[in-house]
Amino acid sequence: MAFNRRGFLKFVAGGAVGTALTPLPWKLIDDVSIWTQNWPWIPRIPDGNVESKPSLVKLGATEYGILITTVDGQPITAAGNPNHPLSLGGIDPLTAASVQLLHSPARVSRPLHKEAGGGFRPLSWSKATDILVDKLAPLQGRQGSVACINGDETSSAHEIISALLGEMHSASAQYFMPSEAGTQQAVWQNLLGGQGSLGYDLEGADLILCINADIFGSWGTAIRNQKVISQGQAACLYAGPARNSTAAIADEWVPVLPEKGAHLALSLASLLLQSGWRPKEPVQGLAELSDFLQREYSSKAIPKKTGLSLATVKSLAERLTRAERPLVMAGSLSGLGGDPIILFAGLVLNALLGRVNANGGLRCIPTPPKVLGRAGSVLDTAKNDLCSFVSDLARGKAHKPDLLLVYEANPMYALPNSETTGAALASIPFKISFSQFMDETAAECDLILPAPYFLERLDDSFTPFGSGSANYSMAEPVARPNADVRPTPDFLLDIMGRLGLQTEVGSYEELLTAKANLLGANTRQLLQGSAWQDGTTARQPPLRLWNASIEECLNRLASGATHQMPLSLAVESELKTGTARTAIPPFGLSTLREEELDHNGFAVRLNSQTASELGLQAEDMVELISSTGKCSARLLLDESVIPGTVVVPSGFGHTHWDEYSRGKGDSVFKILDPRFEPGCGRTMWSDTRVKIAKI
Amino acid sequence: MSETMQIHSEFEIRWGMVIDIDKCTGCAACVVACQAENNIPPTPEPFDRLRTVYWIMVYELSNGKPFPHADRAYLPRPCMQCGNPTCATVCPVVATTKDEEGGIVSQIYPRCIGCRYCMAACPYHARVFNWHDPVWPEGLDKTLTPFVSVRPRGVVEKCTFCHHRFQQAKEKARAQGLNPNHLAEDAYIPACAEACPTGAIVFGDLNNPRHRVSKLAKSPNAFRILERIGTEPQVYYHSTRDWVRLQADNSLQREKEKVKQS
Numbered sequence: 039m040a041f042n043r044r045g046f047l048k049f050v051a052g053g054a055v056g057t058a059l060t061p062l063p064w065k066l067i068d069d070v071s072i073w074t075q076n077w078p079w080i081p082r083i084p085d086g087n088v089e090s091k092p093s094l095v096k097l098g099a100t101e102y103g104i105l106i107t108t109v110d111g112q113p114i115t116a117a118g119n120p121n122h123p124l125s126l127g128g129i130d131p132l133t134a135a136s137v138q139l140l141h142s143p144a145r146v147s148r149p150l151h152k153e154a155g156g157g158f159r160p161l162s163w164s165k166a167t168d169i170l171v172d173k174l175a176p177l178q179g180r181q182g183s184v185a186c187i188n189g190d191e192t193s194s195a196h197e198i199i200s201a202l203l204g205e206m207h208s209a210s211a212q213y214f215m216p217s218e219a220g221t222q223q224a225v226w227q228n229l230l231g232g233q234g235s236l237g238y239d240l241e242g243a244d245l246i247l248c249i250n251a252d253i254f255g256s257w258g259t260a261i262r263n264q265k266v267i268s269q270g271q272a273a274c275l276y277a278g279p280a281r282n283s284t285a286a287i288a289d290e291w292v293p294v295l296p297e298k299g300a301h302l303a304l305s306l307a308s309l310l311l312q313s314g315w316r317p318k319e320p321v322q323g324l325a326e327l328s329d330f331l332q333r334e335y336s337s338k339a340i341p342k343k344t345g346l347s348l349a350t351v352k353s354l355a356e357r358l359t360r361a362e363r364p365l366v367m368a369g370s371l372s373g374l375g376g377d378p379i380i381l382f383a384g385l386v387l388n389a390l391l392g393r394v395n396a397n398g399g400l401r402c403i404p405t406p407p408k409v410l411g412r413a414g415s416v417l418d419t420a421k422n423d424l425c426s427f428v429s430d431l432a433r434g435k436a437h438k439p440d441l442l443l444v445y446e447a448n449p450m451y452a453l454p455n456s457e458t459t460g461a462a463l464a465s466i467p468f469k470i471s472f473s474q475f476m477d478e479t480a481a482e483c484d485l486i487l488p489a490p491y492f493l494e495r496l497d498d499s500f501t502p503f504g505s506g507s508a509n510y511s512m513a514e515p516v517a518r519p520n521a522d523v524r525p526t527p528d529f530l531l532d533i534m535g536r537l538g539l540q541t542e543v544g545s546y547e548e549l550l551t552a553k554a555n556l557l558g559a560n561t562r563q564l565l566q567g568s569a570w571q572d573g574t575t576a577r578q579p580p581l582r583l584w585n586a587s588i589e590e591c592l593n594r595l596a597s598g599a600t601h602q603m604p605l606s607l608a609v610e611s612e613l614k615t616g617t618a619r620t621a622i623p624p625f626g627l628s629t630l631r632e633e634e635l636d637h638n639g640f641a642v643r644l645n646s647q648t649a650s651e652l653g654l655q656a657e658d659m660v661e662l663i664s665s666t667g668k669c670s671a672r673l674l675l676d677e678s679v680i681p682g683t684v685v686v687p688s689g690f691g692h693t694h695w696d697e698y699s700r701g702k703g704d705s706v707f708k709i710l711d712p713r714f715e716p717g718c719g720r721t722m723w724s725d726t727r728v729k730i731a732k733i
Numbered sequence: 734m735s736e737t738m739q740i741h742s743e744f745e746i747r748w749g750m751v752i753d754i755d756k757c758t759g760c761a762a763c764v765v766a767c768q769a770e771n772n773i774p775p776t777p778e779p780f781d782r783l784r785t786v787y788w789i790m791v792y793e794l795s796n797g798k799p800f801p802h803a804d805r806a807y808l809p810r811p812c813m814q815c816g817n818p819t820c821a822t823v824c825p826v827v828a829t830t831k832d833e834e835g836g837i838v839s840q841i842y843p844r845c846i847g848c849r850y851c852m853a854a855c856p857y858h859a860r861v862f863n864w865h866d867p868v869w870p871e872g873l874d875k876t877l878t879p880f881v882s883v884r885p886r887g888v889v890e891k892c893t894f895c896h897h898r899f900q901q902a903k904e905k906a907r908a909q910g911l912n913p914n915h916l917a918e919d920a921y922i923p924a925c926a927e928a929c930p931t932g933a934i935v936f937g938d939l940n941n942p943r944h945r946v947s948k949l950a951k952s953p954n955a956f957r958i959l960e961r962i963g964t965e966p967q968v969y970y971h972s973t974r975d976w977v978r979l980q981a982d983n984s985l986q987r988e989k990e991k992v993k994q995s
Binding site for chain 1: 755756757758759760761762764765766768769770772773775776777779780785787791792793795798799800801803804805806807842843844845846866867869870871872873874875876877878879880881882883884885887888924927928929930931932933
């Protein structure tokens with residue numbers, strides 16, 4: 039049969055019909071699409087046993103119980119723990135991103151020793167132990183020769199560090215990183231004569247007035263704060279310089295310059311007293327305080343002091359007096375201490391309102407028990423002022439320790455005036471960092487002894503700052519260590535043994551079990567994710583509202599200061615950009631909007647009126663200059679910032695860590711201007727002023 | 734509109750969200766929870782839009798007024814799971830459909846040919862295209878979840894209301910001898926709603942009167958974005974602030990003024 043034209047057309051037509059009717063081409067297209075999406079370099083998802091395990095987040099911000107989902111023991115995601123009183127099922131962005139930090143490229147995978155050239159050389163734990171013992175042995179008995187900066191004020195590791203320093207005759211040389219808890223403790227006990235530590239009983243309040251404190255952002259128990267207040271049982275008012283997380287959902291925002299928050303609290307106190315309001319509970323020095331307030335915060339003076347109309351302040355005062363259970367939460371904008379005056383003013387206002395040890399008010403939480411007899415009280419350590427110590431060190435006025443231990447802290451990055459204070463710390467001859475990450479401080483240390491990440495270790499937390507009552511949480515590891523790490527408390531116990539110092543417990547686990555027993559807590563239940571709670575309050579003798587120190591504080595505040603710089607600095611601390619201890623996590627970086635961070639750097643926010651007065655426009659590259667340093671940024675105009683203030687987010691400007699945080703923006707800590715406030719006995723930097731220049 | 738109603742009536746269950754904008758602090762816990770749960774790769778360059786993938790974004794809204802009358806709000810935006818999904822009608826390979834009980838708009842990655850018609854059609858910018866293969870730095874890939882496959886370059890992806898959680902909830906219900914088509918409230922919640930610390934994101938069956946969302950969606954202060962184009966989103970928002978509700982539609986300026994006056 040000849041293959042003619044007709045035959046050819048038949049063949050083509052038959053082929054086309056046959057191809058269309060067979061599944062082959064469709065199957066091939068489908069397979070091709072699958073094959074082209076299964077390249078070997080695309081990660082494969084795991085397959086295994088999925089479990090949920092309780093843990094306790096410890097990243098330098100609020101601590102609470104969480105649930106970690108694991109696949110064959112490998113943590114993959116974090117979620118809030120509904121059974122934990124400080125989570126109530128909620129979670130913050132940093133904690134939600136915490137599992138990925140377990141595998142951060144910045145993890146220190148083994149002990150490292152700094153070489154003469156500045157690089158690090160890996161070494162074994164036994165060798166590292168020998169080095170540390172050799173360094174510590176000659177320092178025994180030499181007072182103040184060893185110091186420690188501790189970034190974890192709720193953990194029982196404090197007791198072991200305290201016992202070690204005590205045995206080394208350096209008992210008072212443990213310092214917590216600057217925090218709201220430490221500053222409040224100093225004010226509460228030293229100025230007001232308060233007992234124990236302070237809690238905020240949000241659950242019982244019907245009106246909450248926040249002054250500067252960003253209670254939904256990073257201040258206190260931020261997740262519990264959000265969970266409780268979003269239930270709508272209490273009205274929430276926010277007074278502060280910008281619409282931050284708290285102002286975003288508060289019932290009302292009252293714009294106040296950062297440095298005028300304390301004036302607002304004292305103005306409210308003055309109006310209360312003027313209206314004949316007297317506290318139900320006895321207080322000391324009320325007459326003197328009343329005289330001072332009448333003199334300095336008269337109705338005529340209040341608008342000038344606060345920048346608000348008298349009617350606005352009166353309205354706030356009336357709302358406080360009309361409420362059955364008002365609660366004032368005043369604190370620093372950053373939630374990192376630095377404003378003892380506003381803490382004091384807030385406590386005074388609460389005291390006048392009769393809210394101390396009251397339902398829905400402030401609660402005097404008894405001093406936590408300690409297991410080690412040789413350890414100091416955690417509340418006493420909280421009163422030690424690290425900033426003063428470092429400042430004195432920089433000026434040669436403090437005794438320089440021979441050896442510095444840094445535990446769970448990154449002071450080279452997060453201390454105010456970080457460049458100068460960092461240099462002061464760098465001058466200490468031998469420094470040891472117990473960091474999980476190659477942070478700014480670890481990079482400057484002589485020895486890095488990596489501690490387990492919080493998901494890899496047994497640890498505890500006693501009553502994080504801002505809690506409503508005493509609580510205790512504990513968590514065991516949910517993951518095998520991802521690096522050659524050793525739990526720092528156990529390591530320090532070994533060191534004490536090697537030095538022949540007395541150790542009262544054999545292990546950290548033994549200490550935590552003993553602490554749980556002291557509290558009457560069930561260890562098994564704690565490890566299952568619940569928390570021990572105790573609503574007992576410490577008996578509070580009449581608070582001192584007036585003494586020489588308070589007078590000095592208030593006179594200095596009332597006299598005001600003449601400013602060389604035109605702008606107030608408002609530090610904004612959001613957990614998606616990390617904490618003073620933890621850098622921006624990989625998933626945290628992804629949450630930043632383009633206006634917050636771009637190729638040109640991070641954004642600082644200024645009101646358009648202020649920008650116009652300064653000759654600036656949106657998107658200008660600017661330099662913020664304080665008396666301590668400079669910080670460069672991109673300018674964003676924001677009408678929800680009070681005129682005369684520049685809002686600068688924290689968490690940017692890391693020089694170490696990993697590619698997710700290193701070189702992203704600039705650090706606000708460089709421009710914080712710390713000064714010692716003698717009345718309060720504490721360093722403050724909340725009144726930092728800056729000028730701004732176009733680059 | 735009658736066609737829209739017909740589409741809704743096809744489903745006995747209609748999963749939906751009501752997001753209370755007045756409760757949102759813009760913290761972005763929802764964004765992080767979504768990324769971790771759904772194997773979205775982290776990027777060290779978040780401002781490089783060719784390398785960033787989002788299933789939920791938090792937009793910042795402003796009322797545009799000067800200080801002190803300026804107001805700000807945050808709007809989390811997942812996929813709206815539209816009742817009339819414009820993305821599904823343009824997809825040439827049926828990679829995205831709305832054909833499963835529950836009304837979740839699917840995205841079938843192996844079928845996707847990367848034409849991005851769906852992206853052009855989506856009025857909510859809820860879809861993203863993988864211009865590059867996903868990259869997890871060494872070690873970070875250990876945190877991949879077993880719930881969602883990793884998407885390669887060349888395909889479009891979007892929020893699925895954590896569809897795997899829906900499947901898990903149904904399996905759990907079957908194992909317990911319960912009806913998987915009548916899940917209890919909170920038996921199935923996407924990762925973003927679970928993470929939200931203020932409870933701003935409420936999730937449930939819009940057709941089930943026992944679920945909170947069915948009541949919240951009927952609130953006079955509830956609204957949907959671009960409602961008048963008829964996509965019938967299953968994501969509702971809630972705000973008592975007029976200016977927030979007005980921004981939900983890209984009305985002409987004069988129309989807004991008319992609404993304000995009324």
